[in-house]
Amino acid sequence: MQKYKILWADDEIDLLKPHTLFLEKKGYEMVTVNSGADAIEQVENQPFDLIFLDENMPGMTGLETLDYIKSSKPNIPVVMITKSEEEMIMEQAIGAKISDYLIKPLNPNQILLSIKKILDNRRLVTEKTNMSYQQDFRNLSMAYSDDIDHREWIEIYRKLTFWELEIDNTEDRSMSEVLDNQKDEANSNFARFITDNYDLWLNEVGVDKPLLSHELMTKRIFPELKTDQPLFFILIDNLRFDQWKIIEPIIADHYTVEEESSMYSILPTTTAFSRNAIFSGMLPAEMAKYHSDIWVGDDQEEGKNNHEYEFLKRQLKKNRLDIKSSYHKIIRTEQGKQLLDNVSNLMKNDLNVVVYNFVDMLSHARTDMEMIRELAPDEAAYRSITKSWFLHSPLLDLFKWLSRESVKVIVATDHGTIRVKRPAKIIGDRNTNTNLRYKQGKNLNFDNNRVFAVRRPEDLHLPRLNVSTTYAFATQDYFFAYPNNYNYYVNYYRDTFQHGGVSLEEMIVPLITLTPKNA
Structure with missing residues (x-):
């Protein structure tokens, strides 16, 4: 065990001899002084792992000594000890970032617990x-x-x-x-x-099944609409369950999680398919058939998600919901700030949909930019960047504002993403789509052991672009790579975050109902 050095400052330090002896027997090196001035001198002359500081010392008080120590050695943990239970003293000590607060009379195990909590916590x-x-x-x-x-x-x-x-x-x-x-x-x-x-x-009718993307609005969003208050539906693109758990404690300062559930993204697990399914209330084949004027397929160059609000309005009409609604897609920080500036105007609406694209943009940037890969070399760092963005984003400010106005919020996503590590060779013609986790085209050739192959697209309600169209979905952490220029392709895309295929991370996504704490 590491040898820790502890400074204990108390004007009655001689009376605490049994405690210091107890700690020395436990392996801690103890330095004792009987004034704040002596404590400061010791701190300036040698390193300490922890300081016990009596609040009520003559001359320089414990709080005055604490202020000095925190200004010169802010990283040394300090435990404030006092006979007083005054709330004001507690608040001052906590405000000065103490690590613990003990009230006399002390017992040895109480002291030992505090030390272990601070110094041995990580171990x-x-x-x-x-x-x-x-x-x-x-x-x-x-x-x-x-x-x-x-x-x-x-x-x-x-x-x-x-x-x-x-x-x-x-x-x-x-x-x-x-x-x-x-x-x-x-x-x-x-x-x-x-x-x-x-x-x-x-x-199959009557089969036990999960909530799927195209059922989200009718089964979870529309039933929450009330005539006397607005509902905000916030869709954070590409938000995995682990990323939600990272930002949840931040939101919990303002909202109570009324329900934390999950839904399954449809296949392919991409924005073009799963998000359009959410807003249209339809599976891809039905979107292509009944909304051919706004559906954009894999064979078209146009952006795949330029008509989400139109899909939503048509779904509202289909469900005979004559309500006031709004739709905002946030790609840049400035757009988020503009939404926040005008959010009070949205309180007249029954339903307000906000789509945030940052997390999806982060996954693409990590693929294309070496610097982002260095910043997020693994899953933990990837989550950390997500948390950092959220802490400083207009989206958090939006949550705070809505909480103050007692507005209920539902948070969801369209799909997740997986960190791909292993290549799976595939052969297709020039019209095959470019996604790394799913392919659709004719005459596809691939290893069936690593793929969920769909040779009859209509069985999964997927558009068939030609007679021999096949869909291939990568499973586990595989990603598709063509044989030509194979090594370059594999080295470039290995260890990137991708979506479109079949994995827990891509298909099982968070669906959260939030109630404001001041409601």
Whole structure:
């Protein structure tokens, strides 16, 4: 165990001798002084890992000493000790960023607990987390090897995400590789589950199935519409469940999570298909058939998501909802600020839809820009950038404003993304689409073991561009690569975040209902 040095300043330090002896027996090096001035002198002359500071010392008080220490050595944790239970003193100490607050009379275990909480926290958390994950490892492996349903897959994905975030907070992240292997095994089983069940969800009446993209508005958004207050539906493009869990504590300062559920993105798990399905209330083949004037297929160069509000208005009309609505797509920070400046005008509407594109843009930027890859070399750093963006975004300001106005919010996404690591060779003609996680075209040639192949697109309600159209969806963490210029292609796209295929990360996405805390 590391040898820690602790400074204890108290004008009655001689009376605390039993406590200091107790800590020395526990392996801590103790330095004691009986005034604030002596404490400052010690801090200036030698390093300390922790300081115990009595609040009520004659001469320089504990709070005055604390201010000096924090201004000169802000990173040394300080525990304030006092006989007083006055709220004002507590607030001053907390405001000065103390690490703990103890009230006399003290007992040895109370002191030891405070020390361990501050100095040994990371080590103890690491040991407990690793042990708990190892205990849960077998349960998870057994769960997805059974014949389980869509709800149980959601729970498995949530548990895997929970352990991923817990292991992120450990010192050495020694269990990360084990977890990565377990996630890959889970995704292999999940791909088989989707292959066996996806067409049933779309075609069989009365079959047990999850909420899918094209059902979101009618089953979850429209029922929340009320005549006396507006509803905000915020869609954060490409938001995975782990990214939601990272920003949830920030939102929790202003909103209570009324319901944290999940839905399944339709295939392909891309913005063009899944988001348009959300706003149209239709699957892709039906969109192409009934909205041919605004549907943009893979064979067209036009932007695939330029008509989302028109899709929404037509879905509202189809459901006989004569309501006031608005739609805002935020791509740049300035657009987010403009929305915030005018949000009061939206309070007259029944439904306000806001689409935020940052997370999707981040995944594309990480692929194309070496600097972003350096900033986000792994999943943990990728989540960190998402959190940093959210903390400083107009979107957080929008949540704060809506909370103050007691406005209910539903947060969702269209699809997630997966970090791809392994190439899967595919051969197609020049008209084959460019997405790395799914391909559609004629005469496709690929390894069936790594692909969910759909040779009859109409079975999955997918547009058929020609007689021999086939869809191929990459599974696990594979990405498609053409044989020509293969090595360059693989090296460029390996370890990037992609979407379009079949994985837990892409298909199982968050759906959150938020109630303002002041409601």
